[in-house]
Amino acid sequence: MEEQILIFRTSVKNVRDIKHISALFTLCPQIYKWNVDLENWEKILRIECQGITSTEILKALRAINIYAQELE
Template sequence: MLYIFKTTVKKKKDVKTITRIFEENEAILHFNFDLEDRDKILRVKSEKLEAPEILSLISHLGHDCEELDL
């Protein structure tokens, strides 16, 4: 499943921190950020995680995140 989120992530150093956490999580198959987009889009592909679990990961790292409808 592909999830798309609007985030408050703005800095590349924050993306690096999130990248480390996401790369350690085997349930996340692929992810990417679009910091150029005004909504600072995060896309996550996972067959095991649901949106609330991904939201929790981001919020534990100090960022707000909300799922967008596809």
């Protein structure tokens, strides 16, 4: 399976949201590197992963009240 980089615009507001994402992604071994750019007005989430789809990530984020939209 091929490594992929997924990029999302998010509703992240603060460090507490990032801590929730961190706890979530710790449970996903397919995600091995990620970050959120809090300086960008779109709060860009960049994920390096393998074997997980953007739909699965969106669904997991929604479960912790983080809304995201994949960017092309």
